[in-house]
Amino acid sequence: MQHITYTIDTDGIAFITWDVANSPVNIMNEATISEFFTAIDQAINDEAVKGIVVNSAKRDFIAGGDLKWFLNFEATKEESFEMLMKTHQAMRQMELSTKPIVAALSGLALGGGLEIALACNHRIMTDHPINKIGLVECSVGLFPGAGGTQRFLRLLGPRKTIEYITQSKKLSAEQALKDGLVHQLAAPTDDINALAKAWILKNPEVSQPWDDKRFVVPGTPNGIGQMSGFTEFYSVSNAMAYKTTHGNMPHIKNVLNAIYHGSSTGIDKALEVEARYFVDTLFSKETKNIIRAAFVFIGDASKGKAKPKGFEQATYKKVGVLGAGMMGAGIAYVSAKAGLDVVLKDVSLEGAEKGKAYSNQLEQKKIDQGRSTEEKSAQLLDKIHPTDAVDDLKDCDLIIEAVFENLELKYKVTKETEAVISPEVIYASNTSTIPITTLAKASSKPDKFIGLHFFSPVDKMSLVEVIVGKETSDETLAAAIDYVTKIRKVPIVVNDGRGFFTSRVFGKFVNEGIAMLTEGIPPAVIENVAKKIGMPVGPLAISDEVNLKLMLDIMSEDPTLTDFEKELEKTISTIVHTHKRPGKKEGKGFYDYPKEGKKHLWKEWSTIYPQQTKYNEEEIGKRLLFSMVIDSYRCLDSGVLTEPRDADIGSILGLGFPIYTGGVMSYIDYIGGQQFKDYAAGLAEKYGERFQLPESLIERIEKAGNNRVFYKN
Structure with missing residues (x-):
């Protein structure tokens, strides 16, 4: 097998390891899923195997489904439904096997990766801040189609299931344990495979809770008196979903339907319900549009696919930002966040320090929300150096001008800045309306002059228009795209013109x-x-x-x-x-x-x-x-x-x-x-x-x- 390795140790524990070839992450598609279920079938039918550990040879467990595969899917609706039902049957084989199966979750377990883990009897997750699990398919116009809606429903009940799935929530190890989505946490230094094996040896007899005939979905009525509140809850959920989407997002409507109808039946019928709604979603033009735009186009752009060929990766250490207003302060923040030193210049030191204070506000908010620490924030803020002296820009290897939209002012700061920086340094303007070719008239090196149009607020808006003037060189364009991807923004290349594109x-x-x-x-x-x-x-x-x-x-x-x-x-x-x-x-x-x-x-x-x-x-x-x-x-x-x-x-x-x-x-x-x-x-x-x-x-x-x-x- 190319993508799955299969080994059995001396104690009869089978290790089924995801290691997708020619990919930095494990993804699920026709080839990888087929190999995985072949390995599962082999382990279940081998009398020498006492239990199974599903793990990963890569840093992350499984990143989810291959969306390009979904986008180019050529099967009919009927064929798609049959294929999905075979997947459900294979996962039910895992659940109905008497052999304990443990998912060893390292790194990320998202989408279909988490769905595979949910079909296992026991889930162990490495407790590290960057490790997350979640059913995130709604973020790309789909919803969980490999049992995720029904197993989440049976673990969490309808309220949290709807919240977590429709909002594509990624959960930390601590939250996942609290919710019962994982059963055990491992320290980063622990051998997670050894922990998985130990659990198997201590728990030779297993079954899934929803296979107990007495099982009732949490939060659903088990008596006629509770029915009205249950129906009212779903009515409100549908109303809220429509208020948010105005009926434009079929995947949201379908996931609610799958959860509602799946809650009143057994697991096998519920999985069939999910499959039918998933196929309906997969074949909608809205879903294909969202996958193409959000995953393929934006994904490719964020990797710098627009960069001209033949140029090495440009490296940056210190960026000079001219103007400490809202835009300049935001550019300084995202640059420092990417690990770059920033010289934030304004006409007064007070103005520059006020611009740095904006970064402090953003970081303090993250600390208050538990998304950062005082130490990390201090390190970031130390990278921003406020100043009113143009000479402080002399060591910068990129300049980004973000002063007011006034042609004469922009000419003035261009000339005074170019007088102190090295000739090879790129000079970029954050103008939103003035043609770059016009602004480049003030430059002694128009081939090094380019536009980088950020959007407000810079810390939240991911797009950057990279604007090419008449004399901007391909080398400058390539280096500018390298900077944009370095700060984790999405570049599009726009040729010069009034108002550019957006x-x-x-x-x-x-x-x-x-x-x-x-x-x-x-x-x-x-x-x-x-x-x-x-x-x-x-x-x-x-x-x-x-x-x-x-x-x-x-x-x-x-x-x-x-x-x-x-x-x-x-x-x-x-x-x-x-x-x-x-x-x-x-x-x-x-x-x-x-x-x-x-x-x-x-x-x-x-x-x-x-x-x-x-x-x-x-x-x-x-x-x-x-x-x-x-x-x-x-x-x-x-x-343009x-x-x-x-x-x-x-x-x-x-x-x-x-x-x-x-x-x-x-x-x-x-x-x-x-x-x-x-x-x-x-x-x-x-x-x-x-x-x-x-x-x-x-x-x-x-x-x-x-x-x-x-x-x-």
């Missing part, structure tokens, strides 16, 4: 929302529909966050505004200057922001823009999404982006575009190319040329016919 496309979403308000669509409807289609926040609320006055300043400097955008500029100017409502910072924007209580939409909008009583919610949602999708394609068509997948990654991580659609380019395939073309034509006729599709997109759609426009799977 800022530009984000503007279309905001513009459409404001335009709808002026048309008389009630603001609450605009905001609620935006959330219903899967956007994290409505266009009016996010406009207040950005600030309408800042939006006006950006629009006033943009010579490429369309007629629609020029009219919108007048509208925004009226809102800011006549109605005095620039945004959240001033306490008055589309929303009111009282000092006490929650924000709420300003009640006077209906007196300014008389509101319609009839409106089409589907059209409102489509306008918001189509505005972003069409402009994203224009970015691709004009060369070179790969459709970069548009999908950037839209999900940078704009909050609904992940169930797969991203802005996948959205076209999600609703169907021809349907997209026809609907866009209707919007263009009704609302104007901003919804007209570029000829090249129409050609793509017509050429694809009934097939997908951008991706095969």
Whole structure:
């Protein structure tokens, strides 16, 4: 066998060891699962074997299922169901065997890896802070399909099962022991295999609790009087799930169904129930979109797949960050967190120290939550050196400028910084709107000048747009991507242009929302529909966050505004200057922001823009999404982006575009190319040329016919 090793010691203990070939981690797919169950069958049927230890030759136990295998799965629904039932039968063979089976859990045991462990009679876990177990399939649009829902249910009861599975919770060894998901903890210095063997020798007779005829699922009714509360609990769970997902995530609905229906039957029938709901989920287009975007595209990007070939790994020791405001302070924090020394420069030492204090606040919060220690936080904070002296930047091997969006100011700091740093040092700007080629005019080495556009808050937002100017070299691009992956962010490469990709496309979403308000669509409807289609926040609320006055300043400097955008500029100017409502910072924007209580939409909008009583919610949602999708394609068509997948990654991580659609380019395939073309034509006729599709997109759609426009799977 290639992926599983099988040995029997002198005491008759079989060790079935996961060691997947040509992979840094153990993953479950058709080949590895087949070998594992062959080994299990061999051990069960060998009279010389007294018990079985399932373990790993790698640092982690099993990382879960091979999602690329799922994405490219070509079997029918019926074939998939039969295959899944064979898996259940093999795992039931483990449970019904009279031979004790122990899972020796080192490192991570996630998804299918934990499901295998759950079918074992005894689970021992190494107690170390980085070791976790969890059923995390919901994070990629699936749910546990190898018995996880039903065995969790029988160990934890429905409340914790729903919480842990739908939230993809990863549990520490201590929490897993407390919940009864593992039975025993091993110290990092212990021989976990010896502990597993010792347990087998002391416990020759075993059975699973759910195979006892008297077994009742914890937290479920065992009498008619408890039934109403049980039904009410599931009704509330379904309502809460719909409130969060708006019905856009079939895997959440299906996992709740599998848990509900599985709770009222025996384990074998329950596993069949789970299998049917899992197959339904696996074949949904939403799940395939989430797997492709979240696992394949974002996963590949986070590994630096966009890096130009032929360049060695760039190494960094000290990073200089110019500007200690919110963005600069955040960049300093994530750099120090990655082990780099940081010189945080501001115009005053007080300002620089205030920027460092932001890192202190983040670390203190982690300490209070038990996610870090005073010692670790002190080590991180020691890496950030606040200063107001430009000479302190001379030893830096990367500079990231994050000062205010003012061209003259950026020119000034570029020149004074380049005067003290080495010629080979890369200079990056965190600008969100000003073209990199324009900023590079102040540089004596434009080939070393690049954009690194972070998103706020930097410590939470994972996307970084790596922006290439006209003279930026491939060597600089490669080194910049190495830095982004070093700090564990996700880079996408964007060619130069006003607003780059995310800022530009984000503007279309905001513009459409404001335009709808002026048309008389009630603001609450605009905001609620935006959330219903899967956007994290409505266009009016996010406009207040950005600030309408800042939006006006950006629009006033943009010579490429369309007629629609020029009219919108007048509208925004009226809102800011006549109605005095620039945004959240001033306490008055589309929303009111009282000092006490929650924000709420300003009640006077209906007196300014008389509101319609009839409106089409589907059209409102489509306008918001189509505005972003069409402009994203224009970015691709004009060369601002070179790969459709970069548009999908950037839209999900940078704009909050609904992940169930797969991203802005996948959205076209999600609703169907021809349907997209026809609907866009209707919007263009009704609302104007901003919804007209570029000829090249129409050609793509017509050429694809009934097939997908951008991706095969």
